[in-house]
Amino acid sequence: MSEHIVPVRIYVTIFLALLLGTGLTVFAAFIDFDKHGFPSQFNTIVALTIAVAKGTLVVLYFMHVRYSSRLIWVIVASALFWMGILFALTFSDYLTRGWLSVGY
Amino acid sequence: MQAIESFEVPTPPKVNYINAQYGLKSWLLTKDHKRIALLYLGSVTFFFFIGGLYAMMIRLELLTPQGDLLQSTTYNKVFTQHGIIMVFFFLIPSIPATLGNFLIPMMIGAKDLAFPRINLLSWYIYLAGGLITIYALLAGGVDTGWTFYTPFSTTFSNSYVVATGLGIFINGFSSILTGLNFIVTIHTMRAPGMTWFRMPLFIWSHYATSLIMILGTPVIAITVLLLAFERVARVGIFDPALGGDPVLFQHLFWFYSHPAVYIMVLPGMGVISELVANFSRKNIFGYSFVAFSSLAIAVFGFLVWGHHLFVTPQSVYAGMIFSFLSFAVAIPSAIKVFNWTATLYKSSISYDTPMLYALGFIGLFTIGGMTGLFLASLATDVHLSDTYFVIAHFHYIMVGGTLMAYLGGLHYWWPKISGRMYPEGWGRFSALVIFVGFNLTFLPQFVAGYLGMPRRYHAYPPEFQVFNVLSTAGASILGFGMLIPAIYFVWSMRYGKHAEANPWHLPGLEWRTQSPPPTENFEVTPIVTWDAYEFAPREETEVVGKFGPELERI
Amino acid sequence: MIEAHATTEDVHAHPALQHHFENMEQQREAGTLGMWVFLVTEIMFFGGMFLAYTLYRSLYPWAFASASNHLDITLGAVNTGVLILSSFTMAMAVYFTQIGKLRPQVWCLVLTLVLGLTFLGIKGVEYYDKYEDRLIPGYLIPSRPFGPAVQQEGQPFDEHKLHLLHGATVRQVEMFYWIYFAMTGMHALHMIIGAGLISFLIYFSLRGRYDPEYHSPVEVVGLYWHFVDIVWIFLFPLLYLLGRHLEHG
Numbered sequence: 004m005s006e007h008i009v010p011v012r013i014y015v016t017i018f019l020a021l022l023l024g025t026g027l028t029v030f031a032a033f034i035d036f037d038k039h040g041f042p043s044q045f046n047t048i049v050a051l052t053i054a055v056a057k058g059t060l061v062v063l064y065f066m067h068v069r070y071s072s073r074l075i076w077v078i079v080a081s082a083l084f085w086m087g088i089l090f091a092l093t094f095s096d097y098l099t100r101g102w103l104s105v106g107y
Numbered sequence: 108m109q110a111i112e113s114f115e116v117p118t119p120p121k122v123n124y125i126n127a128q129y130g131l132k133s134w135l136l137t138k139d140h141k142r143i144a145l146l147y148l149g150s151v152t153f154f155f156f157i158g159g160l161y162a163m164m165i166r167l168e169l170l171t172p173q174g175d176l177l178q179s180t181t182y183n184k185v186f187t188q189h190g191i192i193m194v195f196f197f198l199i200p201s202i203p204a205t206l207g208n209f210l211i212p213m214m215i216g217a218k219d220l221a222f223p224r225i226n227l228l229s230w231y232i233y234l235a236g237g238l239i240t241i242y243a244l245l246a247g248g249v250d251t252g253w254t255f256y257t258p259f260s261t262t263f264s265n266s267y268v269v270a271t272g273l274g275i276f277i278n279g280f281s282s283i284l285t286g287l288n289f290i291v292t293i294h295t296m297r298a299p300g301m302t303w304f305r306m307p308l309f310i311w312s313h314y315a316t317s318l319i320m321i322l323g324t325p326v327i328a329i330t331v332l333l334l335a336f337e338r339v340a341r342v343g344i345f346d347p348a349l350g351g352d353p354v355l356f357q358h359l360f361w362f363y364s365h366p367a368v369y370i371m372v373l374p375g376m377g378v379i380s381e382l383v384a385n386f387s388r389k390n391i392f393g394y395s396f397v398a399f400s401s402l403a404i405a406v407f408g409f410l411v412w413g414h415h416l417f418v419t420p421q422s423v424y425a426g427m428i429f430s431f432l433s434f435a436v437a438i439p440s441a442i443k444v445f446n447w448t449a450t451l452y453k454s455s456i457s458y459d460t461p462m463l464y465a466l467g468f469i470g471l472f473t474i475g476g477m478t479g480l481f482l483a484s485l486a487t488d489v490h491l492s493d494t495y496f497v498i499a500h501f502h503y504i505m506v507g508g509t510l511m512a513y514l515g516g517l518h519y520w521w522p523k524i525s526g527r528m529y530p531e532g533w534g535r536f537s538a539l540v541i542f543v544g545f546n547l548t549f550l551p552q553f554v555a556g557y558l559g560m561p562r563r564y565h566a567y568p569p570e571f572q573v574f575n576v577l578s579t580a581g582a583s584i585l586g587f588g589m590l591i592p593a594i595y596f597v598w599s600m601r602y603g604k605h606a607e608a609n610p611w612h613l614p615g616l617e618w619r620t621q622s623p624p625p626t627e628n629f630e631v632t633p634i635v636t637w638d639a640y641e642f643a644p645r646e647e648t649e650v651v652g653k654f655g656p657e658l659e660r661i
Numbered sequence: 662m663i664e665a666h667a668t669t670e671d672v673h674a675h676p677a678l679q680h681h682f683e684n685m686e687q688q689r690e691a692g693t694l695g696m697w698v699f700l701v702t703e704i705m706f707f708g709g710m711f712l713a714y715t716l717y718r719s720l721y722p723w724a725f726a727s728a729s730n731h732l733d734i735t736l737g738a739v740n741t742g743v744l745i746l747s748s749f750t751m752a753m754a755v756y757f758t759q760i761g762k763l764r765p766q767v768w769c770l771v772l773t774l775v776l777g778l779t780f781l782g783i784k785g786v787e788y789y790d791k792y793e794d795r796l797i798p799g800y801l802i803p804s805r806p807f808g809p810a811v812q813q814e815g816q817p818f819d820e821h822k823l824h825l826l827h828g829a830t831v832r833q834v835e836m837f838y839w840i841y842f843a844m845t846g847m848h849a850l851h852m853i854i855g856a857g858l859i860s861f862l863i864y865f866s867l868r869g870r871y872d873p874e875y876h877s878p879v880e881v882v883g884l885y886w887h888f889v890d891i892v893w894i895f896l897f898p899l900l901y902l903l904g905r906h907l908e909h910g
Contacts, residue, residue, distance in 0.1 A: 006689070008759050009752075018749040025741050025897075029734070032902035046906050050898035058891045065752045065887045074294065075697055082701040085322050086708040088409055093358045093712060096413065096425035097719075219681035221691040287698045295691045296682075321698055325706035333713070333843065340799035342839040343832070344713065350836050355716060359709055632683075 007070040017064045021057050028053040123526065123623040138223035139626055144209035145524075146230050151205060152593070154196035154237060159586065161189035166548075166579040174566035182565035183250035184266065190253030191271065195278055196237050198505055199367060202374035203285055203320075204233070206516045207313045209524060211289060213617040213624065214307050216298025216633045221291040229284040236278030243270035252563060254364070257345035257356040261337045269338055272331040279324045279331075282370075286320030289313055298616075300635035304398070307615060307639045308384075308391060311398040312377025315405040319366045319373070322409065327363035330356065354419050361412035369408040372504055373401060375468065375512030376443055382465035382515050383447045385613050387454035390640040393446040400439035407436040417488045426485055433483035440476055444469060459611075460534030464515030467542050471507025475500055478553065493563075495574075496556025499549045507545055514541070514592060521596065522610045526623040527603030533595050540588035547581025614641050677875045685874055692877040696884045703851075707892055710844050714899065717836050723826045724833030726904025728841070731796075731823050733787060737901040740783050741893065747776035748890040751859075755883045758866075758876040766879075767866050773886065774859045777852055784849055791838075794821050798839040807835050826907060841900055848896060851889050858882045 028050055036045035063069040068079060124141045134142055164185045168176040177185065208226065212219050220226050243249060249271045251260040260268050293314050297306070333344050334356070343349025345356040384391040391397060413421060413429030447469055456462060478500040481487045491497060521529050555574035560567055567575070609618040614637065620629050675685050682688040718725045754769035791797055795808045811831065812822040823834065862882055865871065871879055 006759070008756065011753070011756065014749060014752050014756065018745065021745045021748075022742060025738065025745065028898055028902065029738050032734075032898070032905040035906040037906070046902075050902055054895050054898050057894045061748060061887050061891050061894070065748055065890075066884055074694070078694075078697050078701060082322075082704040085409065085701075086704060086711075089326070089362055089705075089708055089712055090715065092410065092413065092425070092428070093362075093716075095428055096354075096358070096416075096421045097716060099422040099424040100420070102422065102424060217681065221681075222695060223681065283699075283702050287695060287702075290698050291691050291695045294694060295687055321702050322705055325702045326709045329706050329709035333709075336839070336843060340801040340839065342799035342801075343836060344839060350717075350721075350832050352716070352720075355713065359712070362709075627680075 007067070009064065009067065009070065013064060017060050020060055024053050024057045122625060123621065124626045125526070125623050127626045136227070138219070138227060140208050140212055140220050140223065140226055141524075141624065141626075143223075143226050143230055144205050144207075147200060147204040147208060147233070150230070150234060150237065151197055151201050154192055155201075157241075158189055158192035158197055159589075161185050161192065162582065163586065165189060166582040168565050169567070169575045170579050172567050172569045172572050172575075177565060179565050180250060183252075183563070184248035186563055187249050187252050188244055191240065191249070191275070193505075194253055194367070194371075195275055196233075196240070198371040198509055199282060200233060200285070201513050202378060202509070202516065203289070203313060203316055203370075204230075204281075206309075206378065206513075206520065207289065207316075207374060208285075210520065210617055211292060211310060211313060212296070213620070213628050214310055214615065215293065215296060215301050216616055216629065216635060217292065217296040218627045218629070218632075220288045221296055222288050225284050226288055229281040229288070232277055232284070233281035236274045236276075236281065238274075239277060240271055240274030243267040243274060246270070254360065255331075255334060255356075257334070257337070257351075257353045258347065261334060261344075262346050262348070269335045272335050276328055276331045276335075279328045282320050282324045286317035286324075289317040290321070293317075298633050298635055301616075304395065305635060305638050308380035308394070308397050308401070309377040311401045312373045312380070315401040316370050316373045316377075318402075318405045319370050319408060323363040323366040323370070326359060327367075330359040330363070333359075354416065354421060357416050357419060358412070361415045362409075365412040365415065366405075366408045368501070368504070369404055371509050372472075373404060375509040376401070376440075378512040378516035378519075379447060379465050379468050380443075381615075382461045382519060383450050383469075384640040385519075385611065385615070386459060386462035386465065387451050387456045388642050389450055389454040390638070390642060391446065392449035392452075393442075394639070397443055397446050400442045403439040404436065407432065407439065411436050411483075414483055414488070417485055418492045423485075430483055430485050434480065437476060437480060437483075440472075444473055444476075458535070459518075460529070460531060460538055461515045461519035463535060463538040463542075464511045464518065467538070468508055468511045468515065471503055471511065471545070475503030475507055478503065491556060493561055494556035495552040495560045495562055498562050499552035499556060502549045502552075507549070511541075514538070517592075517596070519611075520617075521599070522606030523617060523622050523624070525600055525603070526606055527599045528606050528610065529592075529599045529603060530595055533591060537588050537591035537595075540591070541585060544581050544584030544586070544588050548578050548585050549581070551575075551577040551581075615639070675875055677870075689875075689877045692881055693884075696881040700884065700888050703888060707844075707847070710840070710847065711895075711899075714840050714844065717840065718903075721829070721833040721836060723904075724829035725837050726907050727824060727826045727829045728834045728837035729901060729903035730905060730907075731794075732841075732901050733790065734901055734905070736783050736787055737897055740780050741897045743776050743780050743783070744890050744893050747773045747780070748887055750776065751883050751886045754862075755876070755880055758871050758879045759873055761873045763866065763869070766871075767863060770859055770863045770866060770879075774856055774863065777856045777859070777886075781849060781852055781856070784845065791842075794823075796823075796838055798835050798842060801842075807831075807838065809834070826904065844896055844900070848889065848892055851892070855882070855886050855889055858885065 031049045031053070032046065034046075036049070037043060042048075062079060068075055124139055134146065137143060137146075164177065165182075168174070168182060168185075174182065208220070244267075247267055249264070249266040249268055251264050251266065251268060255268070255272070293306075293310060336342065337344040337346065337351075341349075343351035345351045345353050347353060380391055380397060411429055411433040413425055414433045417426050417430075447465075478496070482491060482497060482500060518529060518534055521527070551574035555571050555578075556562075558571070560571045560574070606622045608621045610622070611618070616633060616635065617624075619633065677688075678685055679688060682691065750769045750772040754766055754773060757763075757766035757769060792802070792805065794810070795805060797805060798807050800806050809831065810819075810822045812819060812824040823831075825831075825834070859882060862879055865878070
């Protein structure tokens with residue numbers, strides 16, 4: 004049997020990190036970064052960064068991707084990349100609409 | 108040719124997957140991928156026939172410039188339903204679910220797909236989706252165009268949009284499960300020695316198709332759900348009057364529906380690779396280029412959907428990006444056409460029915476693909492959009508391409524599937540009739556579209572009548588041509604000449620077992636030491652291909 | 662059926678080995694790969710809704726912030742904690758199955774199920790509050806179309822009334838709510854399916870079906886459950902934490 008058994012202490016650490024992240028994101032949500040001279044939409048950036056970090060921990064440790072084959076890594080990366088294509092090309096439309104004032 | 112010609116299949120008692128078990132239950136509850144492929148073959152043909160009936164009504168209406176056969180609202184339903192049935196219930200499942208299901212395990216030396224019960228489930232899901240859609244058609248039909256553009260489909264149409272959407276949504280799962288099954292099978296169940304680059308190109312195409320299925324289909328699923336949600340709840344997801352954006356619908360819809368056309372054509376290309384190599388007795392020219400082109404088509408196909416939105420408020424800059432990428436996506440397809448042609452060059456071509464279909468595909472797909480370039484170019488697309496030029500373009504690829512490949516593949520593998528030969532004379536005759544009928548139907552439509560005839564109209568200015576009459580005449584010939592194989596395939600199951608294990612004398616793994624195959628495909632799991640299209644014998648091939656109980660597995 | 666294997670593994674074939682696989686390792690690999698491929702489809706499925714959310718949020722930022730502030734952040738945060746804990750217990754269930762400890766395995770599965778149902782219960786409470794405040798979008802409930810009470814300036818604060826920030830309109834706020842219900846509703850549906858799957862796991866675990874050599878179903882359901890958790894990890898900040906800094910900043 005070739006599967007890797009993740010030790011319990013890693014699971015506990017990750018779990019605590021996730022709870023911490025949740026608390027952090029709630030706390031940061033109430034701080035108005037715009038007022039303190041941070042770049043605009045910084046609240047969103049903070050929230051998304053924490054969410055991505057939490058998601059990454061779940062993927063790597065709870066879902067064992069850290070200990071999985073290269074194929075699984077490629078699959079996870081491809082899924083995210085494809086969602087990226089959906090977003091990027093759709094927003095290439097919405098973000099550039101105002102640029103040319105001819106017809107539409 | 109020694110090793111192939113003298114290959115002997117151990118003669119088992121005449122038990123094969125067809126007669127291994129009798130009774131309706133053994134078919135409806137089967138886990139055998141070959142039986143499931145036949146279940147699909149039957150249902151896919153049924154839906155093709157229904158879609159064909161709608162096509163007949165369209166062509167009959169368009170014989171005269173006036174809208175005299177059908178009312179405009181009825182005509183709207185007819186072309187919508189023609190599109191929905193053909194796209195979702197014929198073109199997308201046809202080759203993967205029939206030929207793919209049957210052959211993929213055999214070509215890689217496996218006993219079945221990775222998840223046989225999920226395979227059966229996907230057929231039942233396909234049927235459920237199909238039956239719900241048929242209910243919607245019978246209850247009153249849907250008139251939004253197969254593209255379901257909002258806000259007509261969400262707010263103004265009085266037809267069975269939600270029911271049809273539900274049928275399509277359910278059918279999507281069938282596609283997803285098939286693709287999932289293929290991907291896992293190809294990764295994990297190849298026989299010893301069957302490396303990626305020894306696999307037939309048919310497998311590469313189906314792998315690429317499966318990638319598209321799993322990455323794209325979920326998006327149409329959520330799109331159809333949101334469409335239904337908007338219609339039922341009357342919220343403004345895509346309706347500008349309520350705060351939504353109709354172009355968002357088109358982005359989401361075409362994000363799937365453009366790659367969907369590659370789901371429809373890639374398996375056909377896989378069949379053509381097999382036919383071209385095997386019926387010219389020559390290794391495919393540039394195997395790895397063809398293999399990688401399949402993957403490239405799958406990837407690039409996801410980057411071009413905006414070319415369906417050139418005449419919407421989509422930004423011009425996005426349009427330029429999509430236009431450029433649409434030109435780029437033609438390249439891997441062109442590579443394939445070059446490679447097939449180079450394979451044929453100076454080879455030993457035998458003009459059997461499958462080869463006739465393959466040659467037809469190469470020419471017709473090229474025409475279809477090249478006319479796509481006019482549509483990919485922003486300025487010309489403004490003129491050609493929503494005209495018959497577009498219709499001719501995609502029918503050249505779908506019918507001239509996919510359908511021809513499907514028929515070619517059916518003929519090629521018929522002896523393996525049924526254990527019988529089809530009548531070769533009738534095969535060649537019907538291939539020619541179909542070719543002539545097809546071109547007569549769709550070539551005039553290019554001209555009519557260029558001259559300005561709009562699509563989805565049941566009445567048109569009289570100057571276009573000549574093209575429509577030619578088109579309808581062609582359609583009758585095409586319809587007649589397609590009836591012939593339907594008849595002789597059924598005929599052959601009872602009266603056709605029995606086929607030996609390898610009637611075409613070819614090196615493929617699927618030919619190294621009896622016709623029809625036993626339920627578990629191979630007596631002993633093969634160990635593969637040869638390339639996919641090895642026609643020139645090598646010294647080592649003397650040992651290759653002979654299995655028996657004394658051969659040990661590594 | 663003709664058995665023609667020349668292998669010696671036949672004698673010791675695990676009872677759960679399916680006939681078309683060569684060995685348990687291949688079967689396990691196929692099962693795990695299959696679930697990952699399925700999760701890819703789920704990512705693209707939710708991706709479409711995230712796209713719609715991103716678009717409409719950028720179009721109606723103040724309306725979205727207003728509506729977001731009206732969601733109960735305590736219930737949302739508690740639910741997030743509940744789901745994360747359930748992910749932990751699910752991972753522990755897989756762990757105990759891997760080392761062959763049946764009782765802790767079943768307990769962890771039961772805990773995961775209970776936590777999942779707790780999440781759904783809290784979600785139900787939140788949905789009911791929306792129903793009460795007439796925040797169900799459109800005519801989804803025909804007798805109670807969307808029509809929330811709006812907090813007026815100068816009046817005492819009423820937590821059941823929607824506080825509109827600069828320029829937001831009720832129609833725009835409705836856009837937030839169909840997205841909220843579509844996304845959390847779809848998420849809840851996936852959780853219900855997950856709860857069903859875990860129930861099956863508990864049933865079969867008690868019948869001794871899984872052991873260190875064969876526990877692929879537990880692993881694979883675990884992957885699904887973690888995915889559902891990840892979707893919520895993104896939904897929570899995007900839906901609940903949008904405009905908190907505007908109200909209190």
